[in-house]
Amino acid sequence: MRAARARRPLAAGATLALAATMGLTALATSGAQAAVTGTANGFAAGTTGGAGGQTVRATTGTAIHAALCARASKTTPITIEVEGTINHGNTSQVSGTGCSTAAGVIELKGISNVSIVGVGSGATFDQLGIHIRDSSNIIIQNVTIRNVKKSGSPTSNGGDAIGMESTVRNVWVDHVTLEASGGESAGYDGLFDLKNDVENVTLSYAILRNSGRGGLIGSSETDTGSGNITFHHNLYSNIDSRTPLLRGGVAHIYNNHYLNLHESGINSRAGAKAKVENNYFEDSKDVLGTFYTDQAGTWQTAGNILDNVTWSAKSSDANPAGPSMASTTTVSVPYSYRLDGASCVPAIVSQTAGANKGLRVSDGSCTPTTPSPNPTTPVPTPTTTTPAPNPTTPVPTPTSGTPTGTNLSIGAGADGSSKADGTSYGNVIDGSLSTYWSPSGSTGKVSVKWGSAKTVSKINIRTASGSGTIGSWRVLNGDSGAVLATGSGAGVISFASTSLKKVTFEITSASGTPRIAEFETYAG
Known part of the structure; x- marks a missing residue:
């Protein structure tokens, strides 16, 4: 210098x-x-x-x-x-x-x-x-x-x-x-x-x-x-x-x-x-x-x-x-x-990570904490629960609005059965409505996944501008293949609270090519 x-x-x-x-x-x-x-x-x-x-x-x-x-x-x-x-x-x-x-x-x-x-x-x-x-x-x-x-x-x-x-x-x-x-x-x-x-x-x-x-x-x-x-x-x-x-x-x-x-x-x-x-x-x-x-x-x-x-x-x-x-x-x-x-x-x-996130850091054991000088309780890890053997009847049609609570998809992983050119599975978990995933045809699967089990009871399927109309769909437990819900259209879908590492949204029929901008997941 x-x-x-x-x-x-x-x-x-x-x-x-x-x-x-x-x-x-x-x-x-x-x-x-x-x-x-x-x-x-x-x-x-x-x-x-x-x-x-x-x-x-x-x-x-x-x-x-x-x-x-x-x-x-x-x-x-x-x-x-x-x-x-x-x-x-x-x-x-x-x-x-x-x-x-x-x-x-x-x-x-x-x-x-x-x-x-x-x-x-x-x-x-x-x-x-x-x-x-x-x-x-x-x-x-x-x-x-x-x-x-x-x-x-x-x-x-x-x-x-x-x-x-x-x-x-x-x-x-x-x-x-x-x-x-x-x-x-x-x-x-x-x-x-x-x-x-x-x-x-x-x-x-x-x-x-x-x-x-x-x-x-x-x-x-x-x-x-x-x-x-x-x-x-x-x-x-x-x-x-x-x-x-x-x-x-x-x-x-x-x-x-x-x-x-x-x-x-x-x-x-x-x-x-x-x-x-x-x-x-x-x-x-x-x-x-x-x-x-x-x-x-x-x-x-x-x-x-x-x-x-x-x-x-x-x-x-x-x-x-x-x-x-x-x-x-x-x-x-x-x-x-x-x-x-x-x-x-x-x-x-x-x-x-990022500005205006509270300056939280990891303590090196997979649990984020707030740094000193004001020690606080570590951010809790969601409790793993065992799903009921006989899930209740799923809600057949999505509802409008956005669920309350934390969107568990942010920071998760994503995969699927196919993706159209220029789209990505990761686009459904990036928090942006301007990016999206589309299947290579009119039907296909996209999944959100985690390294450890999360308890999920609601998902919110949000479509991007220009999306084809989603006809019928199924929500699947990606761990076991069990059907959690069926219905048609996009929006909020509720089902029995389930502990899983992967949840899948499967489009079984559609008019045109669907564009899924966000696949949000919530504990309740």
Whole structure:
């Protein structure tokens, strides 16, 4: 990191005055009140961010820059609590002792000891990226960053939601949601890109979705100087490739849920070494290997689950790890950690990952918990019960409305009998009405499944726009094949409370091709 020129520090009164003029509210001046929750695991362990410094609140990008610039130096610790929508219209360049900023991007350049934390009703960086360069000891927690473009209008941060480059050390990115609305042709680049000497980074409890590119470590086959990166308890959903792409260095990738990877997943290239443990790969293609190059990388694998994963044939520029997923190297990491079982990962990640999810974490025994400083009772695991031997008469016709309670399908797995081109089983459990599953004809089956038994008494079949009319259907206990309900049409279907690991909705007749957007499941 470049040395900062010595300047006369601002007096406390001057600091607060500048804060007031830029829309900041000083919340604490002693530093014991740092807003960051929990501590980093993995390679970023020991990262403290702004702990020990002042805490201020910002509702604009300009205010974030002003808070950085108001510091006595570029190393003075600060925690910036962010609330509201940060965009190009409210993000200007600010000058000062403690910063080097630019308009149209949140710029953390040549600085250290900073935390940026979403609070209140949430913080959203809309079409505006966060750029970290020549900096160290940074924490980003509980924020959403969406639709950052490198082409079109407006542009920011080279199209990366979060980008790090040029001698960056000790960064913890936690409980964030990073998303785009398309791939490179639509103007987007990576969601989480690291290049040119970036080390000791952890990405944890994050959602990365709806993008052509998840992220990379190293910008080219010769940029192999970055590494020591940990990825754990993240959701990668509806992404073409790079989850991540690795060039050189070591990456530890454990307890992540990969859903709907269309082209490739973890791409280890140019001598990279990936330790890939207890992940859940679902409805995806080529989830691990070396792709699009003859410069090979390596991997060590253990405990992963492959659920409806397909593999390409090997070629001169493609070396998929599957179907065996056998290790090609051994990788050691210099820290201790606890692994959740892979079968638990979809449910745990669903409950914990992303911004505004309560900053819940896993305790490493398949039970999510709320982190200190306020210990709480772990989230209970549903109690397994034995179904009645003679189920009551099912409701023959669905009802309208949405059941109360938790939709157990979020974070579950899905499979089926067939799927039309361009559709996926996973689309019925992604919480979106804009994606859907269709059978290859007018009839077929789609199922929701879990690693451990769930008690289910209602399902809600929600169709997408343009769906054909569902005629007759059956709801089946996927474990035993028993019929739980029969009827016609879509909507809420009730049946006797049943403990099962898999529930199936079978369409036995339809007019046109059905489009099932969501297959929701409820305990009661």
